[in-house]
Amino acid sequence: MRPGHRTALIIALVLGTVLLWLVLDSTGATNPIRDALTGIVSPLQLVFGRVFDPVTDQLEALRQGAELVRQNRDLRQQLAEAQSRLALLEEAQHENQDLRRQLEFKSIVPNYQLIAAEVLGRDPSQYLHYLVIDRGSNDGVRVGMPVITEAGLVGRISRVSSGSSQVMLLTDSQSAVNAYVQRSRATGVVQGTLGPDLSLEYVLRGETIVVGDVLLTSGVGGNFPRRLVIGQVAEVRQNDIEAHTSAVVVPAANLAELESVLILMNFEPDELLDEP
Amino acid sequence: MGLYIAAPIALLLSLAQTTVIRNVTLFGAHVDLLLLFAISWVLCRGLGEGLMIGVIGGLVLDVSSAGPFGTATLSLAVAISLAALGEVNLFQGAWYLKFIVAAGATLLVNVVNVLVLRLAGYGAIPWAALGTNTMPSVLAHLLLVPLVYGVTKWLARRLEPKRVEF
Structure with a gap:
């Protein structure tokens, strides 16, 4: 077979398979496979996120490098050792306030049973605003449940698999x-x-x-x-x-x-x- | 041999795309490193391996996406097929090829994405969003493609030479 024909055949085969897959997905026939793959990918996302989050934090710091350098110079002039100790204390106080706020939030809505979930990933599409969280049907999560933080509403559960769920954010165009x-x-x-x-x-x-x-x-x-x-x-x-x-x-x-x-x-x- | 190197890289990039890179922007534009790697690999190693990268990476993206399963794979496959134009003798080796392919592939990925989402009933996504999201991404990818292509080419040269097909 000529290389040109072979290339066209490969492209046609792959595109045809994916299109067929998309049609099957609209009928819900691919849900079991999707759930099985989610079961494999979610733990990988959890590990990946935990390993690389510090790296991205550093990259973010590099991205803001010029501003950070300027701030650093200003701070060096202003801060003495006693002030840095004070900053540490303020940080601890801030954390304390956050925890208190979370506790107060729970007491404001005492009738609600809340479970915490960790964010595993985000929808890779620019046109869909969804999160993947580490709680699924095994934890009693069901489609439609509201998702919040202590600051306010986040969205609602849109899809559930055994160990993870998708959350439609308020910013999604369907919300x-x-x-x-x-x-x-x-x-x-x-x-x-x-x-x-x-x-x-x-x-x-x-x-x-x-x-x-x-x-x-x-x-x-x-x-x-x-x-x-x-x-x-x-x-x-x-x-x-x-x-x-x-x-x-x-x-x-x-x-x-x-x-x-x-x-x-x-x-x-x-x-x-x-x-x- | 090439696929044994490229497939794990594609897997890692797609995991990164759904976790750490999702929030990373270049001058406010969405960056798709998996797409840039896939088209660079096609330009260096040919369509067959590139399509495999697209399928592996696309599946991971699809699993993490709320859209119809297969949308990311389809859009990547279409974009990668465009990159196969680099195999045409007319363009082969041209310095500007990677820029043309990066811009075209970014445009195609976004068009296919919106098209599939709208056909699947996500009608609330306006066509205007295509312009506001795509153009900044095209510019970001034009800036990044020399770097990604350079790394990919360096990697490809250290693998077995590309097979000659008759």
Whole structure:
């Protein structure tokens, strides 16, 4: 066979197989294989993340090198040994405050049974904002369960396998959460934008929203419990033509740098569906 | 022989892509080292090994993705097939080939990704997102491809010589 024909045949075979696979995936026929592969890949991601996280931290430091050098020079001038000891104490105090805040958060929602989960990985696609966490059906996790941090809402479980799950983040384009403004009680829908921020939509004209307003889950629709913090209004967009007001919302939880999350185990969403 | 080296590298890069690299950006652009390695390998070693890299790496990406299973593999396979143009005598050895292939492959990966997602019902992904995400990635990949290609070429030269096919 001529090399050109052989190349074309290889390409056709691979593309044909993958396309067939995609068609089968839409019927759910590939789920067992996908789950089996997830069982292999998830532990590898856990190990990989733990080994290379310090390396990426160092790379990040290198990336910000110029700024760090300048800061370092300033700090060297300012800091004496006693001050550095003070910094260590402040760091310990900060950690202490974080832990206290987490404990207080648990006491605010005493009816919720929470389990902690470690973030294993993120969706490699730029167009999908999902996390992979190390809790799955073996831990009682089910599709639809809300995922939070002590700062606020993160998203909801979208797929579950035995040892891991996928979480659809608030920023994903498919995400929509019914919300209300804490100050004015105006209601709307918080949607993902594929960027770092969220978009508050369908707020009736005349309702007041101002920069700095805090948004909470309304509980309407039954997919999330009431009064979970979603984020804060950063910009209000009002258009004379449109019937609704919209706003840019900064998520309360730092979705870009999540390392661990909490799953609300005993909240039953109305749309608690089995996987396709 | 080449595949025994390239496959573990592809596996490691795809694991990195879903863990540590996912948050790494170059001037705000998403960086896909697996794609750059795969197209560089095709340019150095040929399509067969490159496609195997794409399938291995793509499967790991697909397992970690919420999209339809096979989307990453398909988009990588399409992009790698483009890189096979480097085997055409007309372009072979041209210094600019790696830049053309890197830009084209990045564009193709993104187009296939959005196309499959929209066909699968992820209709909320606007076509405009393609432009805002793809162009910065193309520029980032154009900057990175000489480095990745250089390392890949160095590695490929230390392996057995490319088989001559008749």
